[in-house]
Amino acid sequence: MVNPNGSNPSKVNTELSLAALRRSLADGVPAGTGDEDSVRRQWWAALATLQDDLLQQEGLQGVWLAAPLPALYEPGLLQQLQGWVWAPSELEDLLPAASSLLPIGRGPATGMPSGGGFQRLPLGDDDGTDPLLLVITPKVQVALCLDGPAKARRLVVRFDPQVLSSALGLINRRLQASDPAAAEILRSNLQKLGSLQSDEQLVLRFWPRLAERLAAIAPSVTLQPLVHGGGDPGKAASSELALLEALTHEVRTPLATIRTLIRSLLKRGDMPPIVRQRLEQIDGECSEQIDRFGLIFLAAELQRQPSSEVPLGPDALARTDLSALLGQLEEIWQKQLARRDLQLELEIAVDLPPVLSDPTRLETMLGGLIDRFSRSLPSGSTVKVALQPAGAKLKLHLSSTDSPSGGKPPGGSPTSGTSRELVGPVLSWNPATGSLQLSRQATQRLFERLGGRLTERSGNGLTVFFPIC
Known part of the structure; x- marks a missing residue:
């Protein structure tokens, strides 16, 4: 696929890649020690904390940028905020009608779209598939990403204006090179939001709520991958598998949040029996689908590794x-x-x-x-x-x-x-x-x-x- 301006979106300057952006966000953050299972739980809990505890405001305005799929899933936020999502071009070929999962924003050509939405941008070969999210509003300014090699994974969360300014600068330079119109709209929207600022109270609220959510997530929410990463990103099959992994995680994110909320409601003793029965049915369906998509993720991870590279022994x-x-x-x-x-x-x-x-x-x-x-x-x-x-x-x-x-x-x-x-x-x-x-x-x-x-x-x-x- 080639952009209208003639550039090839799969070829991205490595200094402007999303992988470089993740490295800049992780600069100065202690090395990770987690596996894929643990950091994905942290990612889900961070998304739920951000959307349920920090961004619940009337008349909210702002922008968000994500990859390789939309990380935000609250309908109210998606309607109020303007977004940009770097997604693989293979998405449209992966599943029938899969393009409907990533609708392109239909807002005005300039300024803050009145109805929210988001624009899809092409994900490059050097961008990687680890999730990434930046949210900038007048009061909440944060960047989240997953980073690190297998067995040394980490969740990176940055609130500091200097780091966020540097990240937005990299994004602006990338858009200038690949989509100048999108760069202009993003700059215009950011200017309307005012200068970046650090809110210590926001940080103090975020981490305790994140810890509470992690404690509430049941161990069966995710499956620990047998192997991690690998594969040749230049091959179509590997691209499909990487996208499938991202899709399964993004599907399980809202399901995990719904199940956590339902289980908190089920602790109440004043609930009518019919309501409790319906909630238990929803809880069971969420658990079934979470495990189902977990198996799909596990199969995709395993498929990306040649059998010779994943020895199976009695141990x-x-x-x-x-x-x-x-x-x-x-x-x-x-x-x-x-x-x-x-x-x-x-x-x-x-x-x-x-x-x-x-x-x-x-x-x-x-x-x-x-x-x-x-x-x-x-x-x-x-x-x-x-x-x-x-x-x-x-x-x-x-x-x-x-x-x-x-x-x-x-x-x-x-x-x-x-x-x-x-x-x-x-x-x-x-x-x-x-x-x-x-x-x-x-x-x-x-x-x-x-x-x-x-x-x-x-x-x-x-x-x-x-x-x-």
Whole structure:
């Protein structure tokens, strides 16, 4: 893709790249010690704190800049503030109608748009895919980003005017080189907001609220990636995977916030039973989708690494009581299936030995398998889960019975691959049901990382073999 002025957006001066901007924001910040899981939780908590605690004002005016996707998700803020988002050009090709996720702002050519919105800008090869957000209003001025290599990740939050001024200067120079009209609009809007200033009270409010939100986020909100980063950004497949990772995180951000708010409401004792029941249903749906998108992220991360670079040895796995794990998950799965009017039948042979796997990740992976298998089943069907010995392995088999009416699943059998279309390296899509799921290859690779071997045959259900300790 080429800009109207003839420049190639994929080729960005490295000194004006968003990666350089992150480095300037992180200058002077102590080195990180976190993994991807921990810093993503910090990022989500920081976004929620910023939007719920610092930016809730009437008649708010200001600007925001983000990459690689919009970080703000509160509708009221998006309507009041003018934004610019650096997003990959591959977004339009990744999923059907995905371009609607990033609408281009339709405000006036100059000045502060009355209806908010944001303009999409091209993300360059040297920009990286770590999230970045700058928000400038008369009272709130802050920059946030994630930075650092694997196992040394950190959340960077800067309120100091000197650092923010330097960041805005870099952005202005970049826009001058790539989109002079956008640079002019941004400068005009910033001038109307007045000079940058430091508000110590804002900083004092931010960090305690961030800590409170982190304490409220349940450990299952995210999955720790098995590997991080890598891949050749020059390859289309790698670009798609990087974008998919960013998309999954941005989808889970509002879901995590909604679930946290719901769980705080559920602590009240004066709630009518019907209201509590509905909130519990929403909480369950949020948890299911958070885990579902977590698996998509995990599959994308794993796909970006060649198998030879991610060795799998016995030390990576542990003795896992699969029988006990299934027993613990039975009630959760029953509720999950009941939301689609399905039943669960669990059969576990007695005195089964433990298997080699990772119980923490296996729990979410099995939940994803139940979702994958059941999503195309007709209402009234029963999902049968059986665990039994099979030589030196344990055999976990998923099958189904038809509904009492004898109806067929929309789009074919849930185990049939003929009705699914591949969408990118790790996703498949069923046009008949609108269901977006992990592809068979991605699902098999995830189970391989957990010590299992998945087989899927049309009409025979799903089977996973785990090695016995």
